Amino acid sequence: MIVNPETIPSRPAPASRRGIIGWLRANLFSSPLNSLLSLSGLIFLAWALPPVVQWVFLEANFLGENKDACTSEGACWVFVSARFQQFLYGFYPDTELWRVNLFFFEMAAVLTWVLWDKMPKRLWGGIWFLTGFPLTSFFLLYGGFGLETVETHKWGGLMLTLVLSLVGMVIALPVGILLALGRRSDMPAISSFCTVFIELWRGVPLITILFMASVMLPLFVPGDIELDKLIRAMIGISLFEAALIAEVIRGGLQAMPKGQYEAADAMGLTYWQGMRQIIMPQVLKISIPGIVNTFVQLFKDTSLVLIIGLFDLLAVMQAGIADVNWPNVAIEGFVFTGFVFWLFCFGISRYSQLLERKLDTGHKS
Amino acid sequence: MQAELQKQKKSAVNIPSEVETETMISLKGVNKWYGDFHVLKDINLTVKKGERIVVCGPSGSGKSTMIRCINRLEEHQEGEIDVNGVTLTNDLKNIEHIRKDVGMVFQHFNLFPHLTVLENCTLAPIWVRRMPRQEAEAIAMQYLERVQIPCQAHKYPGQLSGGQQQRVAIARSLCMNPQVMLFDEPTSALDPEMIKEVLDVMVELAEEGMTMICVTHEMGFARTVANRVIFMDGGQIIEENAPEPFFNDPQSDRTKLFLSQILSH
Ligand SMILES: Nc1ncnc2c1ncn2[C@@H]1O[C@H](COP(=O)(O)OP(=O)(O)O)[C@@H](O)[C@H]1O
Ligand SMILES: [Mg+2]
Numbered sequence: 001m002i003v004n005p006e007t008i009p010s011r012p013a014p015a016s017r018r019g020i021i022g023w024l025r026a027n028l029f030s031s032p033l034n035s036l037l038s039l040s041g042l043i044f045l046a047w048a049l050p051p052v053v054q055w056v057f058l059e060a061n062f063l064g065e066n067k068d069a070c071t072s073e074g075a076c077w078v079f080v081s082a083r084f085q086q087f088l089y090g091f092y093p094d095t096e097l098w099r100v101n102l103f104f105f106e107m108a109a110v111l112t113w114v115l116w117d118k119m120p121k122r123l124w125g126g127i128w129f130l131t132g133f134p135l136t137s138f139f140l141l142y143g144g145f146g147l148e149t150v151e152t153h154k155w156g157g158l159m160l161t162l163v164l165s166l167v168g169m170v171i172a173l174p175v176g177i178l179l180a181l182g183r184r185s186d187m188p189a190i191s192s193f194c195t196v197f198i199e200l201w202r203g204v205p206l207i208t209i210l211f212m213a214s215v216m217l218p219l220f221v222p223g224d225i226e227l228d229k230l231i232r233a234m235i236g237i238s239l240f241e242a243a244l245i246a247e248v249i250r251g252g253l254q255a256m257p258k259g260q261y262e263a264a265d266a267m268g269l270t271y272w273q274g275m276r277q278i279i280m281p282q283v284l285k286i287s288i289p290g291i292v293n294t295f296v297q298l299f300k301d302t303s304l305v306l307i308i309g310l311f312d313l314l315a316v317m318q319a320g321i322a323d324v325n326w327p328n329v330a331i332e333g334f335v336f337t338g339f340v341f342w343l344f345c346f347g348i349s350r351y352s353q354l355l356e357r358k359l360d361t362g363h364k365s
Numbered sequence: 366m367q368a369e370l371q372k373q374k375k376s377a378v379n380i381p382s383e384v385e386t387e388t389m390i391s392l393k394g395v396n397k398w399y400g401d402f403h404v405l406k407d408i409n410l411t412v413k414k415g416e417r418i419v420v421c422g423p424s425g426s427g428k429s430t431m432i433r434c435i436n437r438l439e440e441h442q443e444g445e446i447d448v449n450g451v452t453l454t455n456d457l458k459n460i461e462h463i464r465k466d467v468g469m470v471f472q473h474f475n476l477f478p479h480l481t482v483l484e485n486c487t488l489a490p491i492w493v494r495r496m497p498r499q500e501a502e503a504i505a506m507q508y509l510e511r512v513q514i515p516c517q518a519h520k521y522p523g524q525l526s527g528g529q530q531q532r533v534a535i536a537r538s539l540c541m542n543p544q545v546m547l548f549d550e551p552t553s554a555l556d557p558e559m560i561k562e563v564l565d566v567m568v569e570l571a572e573e574g575m576t577m578i579c580v581t582h583e584m585g586f587a588r589t590v591a592n593r594v595i596f597m598d599g600g601q602i603i604e605e606n607a608p609e610p611f612f613n614d615p616q617s618d619r620t621k622l623f624l625s626q627i628l629s630h
Binding site for chain 2: 257259260262263265266267268269270273277278281282285359361
């Protein structure tokens with residue numbers, strides 16, 4: 001017989017499992033193969049990093065008026081700084097730039113309001129984001145109420161990229177949710193309509209959709225109504241993204257245990273109450289990675305509007321490197337725009353990870 | 366086993382033996398098919414107000430299907446189901462009306478994992494009964510106290526044990542002030558030491574005169590609490606009797622076989 005009445009007190013983990021040494025051992029040198037990979041990684045970095053740093057920072061020229069300012073071996077960031085206005089605003093008139101700046105500012109403010117959980121009255125922030133913000137942005141950017149009209153073909157650069165992405169995301173999410181619910185509906189008319197819609201839009205490349213929006217849509221719109229090229233692009237992008245989002249959401253809906261629907265039903269909630277209070281909050285939570293993936297994709301895909309003659313950030317840059325006054329700045333141009341796109345996408349991705357951690361209620365089932 | 370049954374029997378001396386004559390639930394000639402599979406065959410059952418029915422039978426015999434027809438989680442194809450004077454039809458208003466009055470407790474609790482325990486309890490009163498939040502929270506705390514978990518009110522279901530979760534699920538149903546409670550194997554997913562805490566809550570409910578239909582294989586519970594025990598097999602009600610004669614003197618061979626199987630371990 002064995003009797004062991006004393007409780008054994010907990011001891012700290014051995015030193016080899018703690019601190020920096022412990023971390024290194026666990027993560028980089030846990031096995032011979034792992035150590036070999038870590039070492040080769042370090043050697044590669046030691047070989048590749050110094051030239052990059054030299055090109056980007058140490059031997060680069062930053063300020064100046066034209067190509068002559070680029071005297072050293074490294075990157076010619078003068079190209080970027082000299083054309084910064086175009087990169088940001090496209091061909092927006094000089095005197096009206098304050099309007100775009102105000103738009104940037106409002107966007108930053110309202111996004112902070114909605115996305116940062118320490119802000120007060122975030123519900124109102126959300127309502128403003130979906131109603132007041134689009135309206136004020138429209139008047140600011142396009143004109144009206146005494147503001148001079150700036151036609152959309154003058155819009156461009158990062159501003160256009162942001163406008164297209166925001167419109168795309170704001171329309172695609174709710175439309176995508178409705179399409180996903182519709183596709184699972186018991187009513188054959190609704191479910192077949194949604195299925196056909198989703199499969200049609202999802203199965204066509206975005207380039208084709210943009211071409212059709214710019215070339216074919218005018219043929220179907222009656223008479224003298226001329227739909228703005230930018231609006232056509234927005235509709236095309238939004239519906240394309242909505243179809244993608246719908247499938248992400250449908251995946252989330254399918255992952256929900258049947259018991260959740262049954263409990264909601266059994267308590268007497270209506271279909272929409274159950275969806276709003278029980279199903280969608282959980283579905284959106286588990287769909288965050290998929291939704292964010294689609295949004296990141298959308299943000300980058302907006303650069304395809306280049307082919308229908310809209311000048312987003314990438315298009316403005318490409319026009320810039322084609323300029324005869326700026327020979328040999330293609331690398332700088334692509335590195336810079338790539339970096340800007342990456343910065344935004346990385347931001348979206350980090351925020352989504354934060355959100356996932358915050359929404360985790362310790363439930364796994 | 367026998368001693369435990371005796372103990373449970375003694376502890377519940379307050380069970381009301383009088384049953385009112387008002388009919389709460391009636392199923393008349395109910396038939397249901399899943400595709401070609403005839404899952405419910407000519408079910409006739411009347412439950413009076415305050416009555417406590419225990420339903421047992423082998424797995425797949427249609428017990429869950431039967432009680433799920435009562436709140437229209439499943440649709441029956443033939444026959445009539447009345448709940449508290451309302452006949453179940455395809456009319457959504459009708460169905461929602463009945464669901465307000467019928468609480469249901471599931472085998473796997475089905476709590477809402479994204480809401481706290483308190484929010485789980487106040488959701489339906491707020492949205493279905495249009496109750497002000499404060500009132501709903503006060504009532505919810507009252508019921509959480511009754512099932513003895515008031516201090517977990519602000520935790521999430523994922524942080525509770527199975528027994529605690531099932532007690533929350535019971536409290537959540539009670540918050541709607543239901544006329545009837547349906548239980549579908551409420552203790553089958555629980556570890557043995559948690560079964561009692563849930564059964565205790567159910568016994569207490571019975572003492573207060575709640576109309577209950579319980580699908581369960583807890584025979585001790587059936588003996589102490591039930592007015593009638595129903596045995597189902599192959600989608601039929603095979604035998605229906607008061608608990609004493611049902612357990613001591615089962616009539617049909619299938620009932621005898623079933624009882625000998627579940628009481629033998
Ligand atoms: N949605 C369904 N579709 C088809 N068959 C089902 C469905 N649900 C249950 N069944 C079948 O109906 C029978 C009765 O199921 P159920 O009522 O859950 O039995 P019990 O609760 O008595 O174990 C089982 O044979 C089961 O396989
Ligand atoms: Mg069952």
